[in-house]
Amino acid sequence: MAKVNDVVVKIATVNGTGSASANGLLMKSIFRMGIPVVGKNYFPSNIQGLPTWYEIRVTGDGYQARSGRVDVMVAMNAQTYARDLAEVSPGGWLIYDSTWPRNRLLHRDDVTVLGIPLSRMCNEHFDGARARILMKNIAYVGALAALLAIDLKTITALLEQTFADKQHLIDSNMEAIRLGFDYANENFACPLPKRVAAMHGTNKHVVIDGNTAAGLGCLFAGATVGAWYPITPSTSLMDAFRSFCQKYRVDPETGKRTYCIIQAEDELAAIGMVLGASWNGARSFTPTSGPGISLMSEFLGFAYYAELPAVIFNVQRAGPSTGMPTRTQQADILSCAYASHGDTKHVLLFPADPGECFYMAQQAFDLADRLQTPVMVLSDLDIGMNDWMVPEFEYDEESVPDRGKVLSAAELEDMEKFYRYLDVDGDGIPYRTLPGTHPKGSYFTRGSGHTKFGAYTEDSAEYQEVLDRLLVKWETARRIVPEPDIEYSKFNKAAILTVGSGAGACKEAIDRLAEQNVALNYGRVRAFPFSEDVKKFIDKHEIVYIVEQNRDAQLRTLLIIDSDADPAKLVSLLHYNGMPINADFVVERVLAENSKGRAA
Amino acid sequence: MSYIRKPAVSHPKLARNKLGLTARDYEGTVSTLCAGCGHDSVTAAIIRAVFELNIEPHMLAKMSGIGCSSKTPAYFVSQSHGFNSVHGRMPSVTTGASAANRTLTYIGVSGDGDSLSIGVGQFVHAIRRNLNMCYIIENNGVYGLTKGQFSASADIGSKPKKGLPNQQEPIDAVSTALSLGATYIARGFSGDKEQLIPLIQGALMHDGFALVDVISPCVTFNDHEGSTKSYKHTRQFYHHVVDADFVPPAEEIRAAYKEGSAMPIELHDGSKIVLRKIDQNYDPTSRARSFKFLRDHVNAGEITTGLLYINEERKEMHDLMGNIDTPLSEYPLEKLHPGNGELKKILSRYR
Numbered sequence: 001m002a003k004v005n006d007v008v009v010k011i012a013t014v015n016g017t018g019s020a021s022a023n024g025l026l027m028k029s030i031f032r033m034g035i036p037v038v039g040k041n042y043f044p045s046n047i048q049g050l051p052t053w054y055e056i057r058v059t060g061d062g063y064q065a066r067s068g069r070v071d072v073m074v075a076m077n078a079q080t081y082a083r084d085l086a087e088v089s090p091g092g093w094l095i096y097d098s099t100w101p102r103n104r105l106l107h108r109d110d111v112t113v114l115g116i117p118l119s120r121m122c123n124e125h126f127d128g129a130r131a132r133i134l135m136k137n138i139a140y141v142g143a144l145a146a147l148l149a150i151d152l153k154t155i156t157a158l159l160e161q162t163f164a165d166k167q168h169l170i171d172s173n174m175e176a177i178r179l180g181f182d183y184a185n186e187n188f189a190c191p192l193p194k195r196v197a198a199m200h201g202t203n204k205h206v207v208i209d210g211n212t213a214a215g216l217g218c219l220f221a222g223a224t225v226g227a228w229y230p231i232t233p234s235t236s237l238m239d240a241f242r243s244f245c246q247k248y249r250v251d252p253e254t255g256k257r258t259y260c261i262i263q264a265e266d267e268l269a270a271i272g273m274v275l276g277a278s279w280n281g282a283r284s285f286t287p288t289s290g291p292g293i294s295l296m297s298e299f300l301g302f303a304y305y306a307e308l309p310a311v312i313f314n315v316q317r318a319g320p321s322t323g324m325p326t327r328t329q330q331a332d333i334l335s336c337a338y339a340s341h342g343d344t345k346h347v348l349l350f351p352a353d354p355g356e357c358f359y360m361a362q363q364a365f366d367l368a369d370r371l372q373t374p375v376m377v378l379s380d381l382d383i384g385m386n387d388w389m390v391p392e393f394e395y396d397e398e399s400v401p402d403r404g405k406v407l408s409a410a411e412l413e414d415m416e417k418f419y420r421y422l423d424v425d426g427d428g429i430p431y432r433t434l435p436g437t438h439p440k441g442s443y444f445t446r447g448s449g450h451t452k453f454g455a456y457t458e459d460s461a462e463y464q465e466v467l468d469r470l471l472v473k474w475e476t477a478r479r480i481v482p483e484p485d486i487e488y489s490k491f492n493k494a495a496i497l498t499v500g501s502g503a504g505a506c507k508e509a510i511d512r513l514a515e516q517n518v519a520l521n522y523g524r525v526r527a528f529p530f531s532e533d534v535k536k537f538i539d540k541h542e543i544v545y546i547v548e549q550n551r552d553a554q555l556r557t558l559l560i561i562d563s564d565a566d567p568a569k570l571v572s573l574l575h576y577n578g579m580p581i582n583a584d585f586v587v588e589r590v591l592a593e594n595s596k597g598r599a600a
Numbered sequence: 601m602s603y604i605r606k607p608a609v610s611h612p613k614l615a616r617n618k619l620g621l622t623a624r625d626y627e628g629t630v631s632t633l634c635a636g637c638g639h640d641s642v643t644a645a646i647i648r649a650v651f652e653l654n655i656e657p658h659m660l661a662k663m664s665g666i667g668c669s670s671k672t673p674a675y676f677v678s679q680s681h682g683f684n685s686v687h688g689r690m691p692s693v694t695t696g697a698s699a700a701n702r703t704l705t706y707i708g709v710s711g712d713g714d715s716l717s718i719g720v721g722q723f724v725h726a727i728r729r730n731l732n733m734c735y736i737i738e739n740n741g742v743y744g745l746t747k748g749q750f751s752a753s754a755d756i757g758s759k760p761k762k763g764l765p766n767q768q769e770p771i772d773a774v775s776t777a778l779s780l781g782a783t784y785i786a787r788g789f790s791g792d793k794e795q796l797i798p799l800i801q802g803a804l805m806h807d808g809f810a811l812v813d814v815i816s817p818c819v820t821f822n823d824h825e826g827s828t829k830s831y832k833h834t835r836q837f838y839h840h841v842v843d844a845d846f847v848p849p850a851e852e853i854r855a856a857y858k859e860g861s862a863m864p865i866e867l868h869d870g871s872k873i874v875l876r877k878i879d880q881n882y883d884p885t886s887r888a889r890s891f892k893f894l895r896d897h898v899n900a901g902e903i904t905t906g907l908l909y910i911n912e913e914r915k916e917m918h919d920l921m922g923n924i925d926t927p928l929s930e931y932p933l934e935k936l937h938p939g940n941g942e943l944k945k946i947l948s949r950y951r
Binding site for chain 2: 028031032205207208212216219220222223224225227244248249251254256257258259260262264265266270271272273274276277281282283284302392393394395396401403434435436437438439443444445446447448456
């Protein structure tokens, strides 16, 4: 039985043809009807001319992950027609541009094919090659509106808002919508059984990508210096920060900028700039992806040892090496946790969605300042570049950013002598000073061996004393990083423990497994080092499925190292083909493990 | 242990600068470099330059990378903040430091390995940005700490202590900087402090990227017969083309210059550099002519020294960007976020 508001539409196009705005229009229209949606963009590492797909999952149940299904395929790319047809779920529909004949040798009895002469209609109604190509995309949105019963008024309102005072664009877009809409209504039985219907499931929600949310988080955290080297899929984070700064970071008195964004010559320089700026007291950050982390590693070790704050966003993509730059993965967990030579380890935060990107961006700056160490926010391409429906963000204007232990000029004046690396409070965090504050505050920042007083040393005991004190700080970090997200019932002996963007698929899988009488608890780590609650969660279960998106079970390895978890009960469910994980995968793998005798 | 504090005694009659500080107040810890190292002379020149400029020690930031040269910030102005970073990365750290606080005076001390080999990318890009700093290269043509390998500034034919002479083209910091558009380019010699001190002073006061390439012989690994970076060779082929006198703001030019030989240039803070042409064929304000002159002399095996190029017109990094004059790090955090009302407005676009 087809139910309302449970449909997956996938659109196959060629990149560089302007289909992104049409797909955005489609998704937002459904969202504005109050129906939860999930949007995923699958695109090549290329500028123009290669296959690209956009997938919209309409989910009245409000699930966050992509579906494994395709109910309606819009096959706009002849190059991928065969595989697009093959991907349609049995009983589904395929829409194609019937201006040109399709390959009739490719046929499926279980798929209904709907031909719409999109090119012909647009060629008749619009002038110019570019307009015709763009309007063809808008026309399929119109056809889908008829087939899925999307409210035309909502589409109109969106177009009016998008194009504001450009009436001719509103008119031409509406004309294209009408072309598709009318053709579908006249030629097919509209709407399809798989249809949408207005509901109230999106109140107080927004549709936003994680990179924009993180950029916004940096704005609200008071970041002033951003240094970066462009790399997919992190680039849009700095783009977002820049556009917010252009609006909100102009000094009202002088008209000058209160931010400094530097496009570095490489990631080696980007992290160096971040450290120079944070040494001088500015909140500074760099967005990057896996290859950038590799290049930054030397400086990250320096920052760990010299105790400098820094915020690094790693929007992870599929590795190793260049890997698949436009596909998603969580395969930098270990390389970030232990980036650099020698005994180093770093605080990591794991956002699960754009909402957490916004909040964790701010937490990252507070933690970096508090702990005087680099903090890495491990997002991924799925979170960073896809549009997610998340609760509207709030900013607490009463909150005071934590700048950590920075001595003021007055405090320095009253001190007899200042020593940079002395653990005065017993929490492993020394006091620091900013250059230019006071003559008594000066010290020498170095990555070479130093004593607790800040002096150079090659003396074994003096060196080791500082190294050991850094472990005291590490335990302080464990106490103040974000707690895991846990849904626990004492009746369940098995659990899923996941990280980051695995959340949606795991939660959906737990619902579906419950229907099959497989009851699981849910846990999601949100930071490294792992807080005590992570260990307690593992201890309470006989079996814990560790669901993560990499080949080598990196989260599992880290749990064994850092929380002393029993490896025997940690069972890996690994998804690493570059596509975002979905519930089907988790359900199938849990059932398979169960049938092996590891009954829950 | 290679960290030795100097005894804190000073003669009561020592000269004091306008801040009431003596030159001793601008000293650092005892150098751990080899006896006779050129770098120690450069350190002494820096101390003199900063003392005479009346720079408050805590308003000076000493930046470095890795190598013999990069150790030296510990040997001057102990009351300044120092940042001894990683190999070849001092320019990026200084760029970020300047981004956060443009009101400090930045002095970077680097070497030919640190700047022309591992760090050549960052050296080049700091120049492109016209980062406001004094960038000193203590240039000796070898790696000292790893025992005498050639660096990228070694001249063709220069002989190592052991092994075969260098056959690869050297990277000349001065002509590289000139081709990249650096706005203050000088070369000095650690053995000529009288020439070097005003060059460093001008570099510190110049508003933009100021390079001071200092031939600073390595007594242990590159001071032998056949080396082109030895004291002897440098003295023999040393060619003053244009010297500079530094005149602080509000002071008159007192020295008597010969008609036509002196060229005063005003810096942004009102101080002046008076260029004394020793070679009348040289024009330190023309990039094209300087470049030809310098290359001709490099090809002739001569070491041209002095203030070789200056451009006070080009804006430094912050002014190119239009940044506020006060340090970003001191801008109040509560004025940096637009508030919950604006957040709601922003988010309305994502609905």
